[in-house]
Amino acid sequence: MKYMMLIGGNEDGWAHLSQEEQDALYGRIGAWWGEEVAAGRIVDGHQLQPAATATTVRLDREGRPTITDGPFIEGKEMVGGYAILDVADLDAALAVASSWPAPDVLEVRPIMERG
Amino acid sequence: MADRTLVDERLANVLRDERGRLTAALVRILGDWDVAEELVQDAAIAALEHWTTDGIPDNPGAWLMTAARRKAVDRLRRHARYRERMEQLTREASEMGSRIETGGPMGADDRLRLLFTCCHPALNREAQIALTLRTIGGLQTAEIARAFLVPDATIAQRLVRAKRKIRDARIPYRVPDGSELPARLGEVLAVLYLVFNEGYLASAGDRPERRELARDAEWLTSLLARLMPDEPEVLGLLALTRLHLARADARFAGDGSLILLPDQDRARWDHERIADGVALLERAERMGRPGSYQLQAAILAAHACAASWAETPWPAIVALYDTLMHSEPTPVVALNRALAVAERDGPSAALEALAPLADRLHGYHLYHAARAEMLRRLGRSDEARAADERALSLTDNPAERRLLEQRLSDANP
Incomplete structure (x- = not known):
């Protein structure tokens, strides 16, 4: 069963950390990611650039786009990356999310299977 | 021929005790909650017919399990989408068979798994409560709605949404192990405790208490205590419900007003239940893992064992x-x-x-x-x-x- 794991957090959440602390956190995430990929639980995923680089495209009924600056969900918590998980069930997916090595927020959602 | 009223009554009692186990077993076979509930209902209808004609079987629970399982297998054969489940079932068939014949504690495992699924943290608390009462407690949707003073449709919708999430997000059907267990057991206990409290002292509505609901919660907790006899907090919650219910009759005056503890007639307390609650608590405490349900029960026990308010x-x-x-x-x-x-x-x-x-x-x-x-x-x-x-x-x-x-x-x- 495949799940999308959205990795979010307060973008300022890491701001109070020193450069060394941030580097250490990135190091831990890198190592963790490597293990999850090696175990076959993460099949794809990326870190995203900050939400300030996002651009939103909204289409009306006639298909006309309106383009605006920023992510389409405004809030304190921003999506900072994602992973596609391939695991047995929700408990297994939640176990992966729960072992994420940084103080962030994660959303786990099943991917729609068409068949 | 058996007396129809007798059959009705016996069936209601058996279903009350066995519905959770039956549904749990069928969910495991079919992986589909709605169909499982429907087939348990079908088995109950079949029981009504057969028992009236042929007499009530010696082990009505086992009879229902066999009938429900047979219906599940039929369903599997007829529907292609259940085919892979069929293979799994074949593998488990012999093991399942021996469980059903004995009606022993093995079947109870399914119910325990189901209880943990009903109280999975990926479901919201209201859904957890409704699912637990419906699936394990065997309450009808309308009964749950009445207990929580919400429209039937609200409960029905909660149940539908919860079951859909269980299926679509693939919430597994298992008893969590090791490091997961304490938090997950905490969820189950929190659900049972909430149901109990809502029954014991209703927060809204025209009746001060809904004691059937409190008794349902007590029954579910005693079931959990049978299935997990080595968990002190389960025994603690069970002791708590016993000690509260022991005083239930002394809590209301003839005019329906609440009688507070200092003014209660202690002779009207159920001292057998109190002794039972105290014994449960002592058993829990001997396990050496204290917790908040045990502590709350200990406070209740201190009150319940005092001969008067002054001697508390x-x-x-x-x-x-x-x-x-x-x-x-x-x-x-x-x-x-x-x-x-x-x-x-x-x-x-x-x-x-x-x-x-x-x-x-x-x-x-x-x-x-x-x-x-x-x-x-x-x-x-x-x-x-x-x-x-x-x-x-x-x-x-x-x-x-x-x-x-x-x-x-x-x-x-």
């Missing part, structure tokens, strides 16, 4: 609250502690203990009722009156309202 061991009760505050530092626990402090150290000490709770409990009627009581004891009647009025404005429970109204009229003849 207040220092011990305050000490138990102090310990409880470590694991559960909530304002409501602090409020109850303050009431015990009042008996040990007097009303001024209690008011001091209540003062820091003002911000967090200003919307809670029992906080104002407790303040009123302390102010009255100190002779500050105007302030007491204001606090009672505030309490009255914050509760809809009819028995509580009557008690508060009584106090207000006594204070101002």
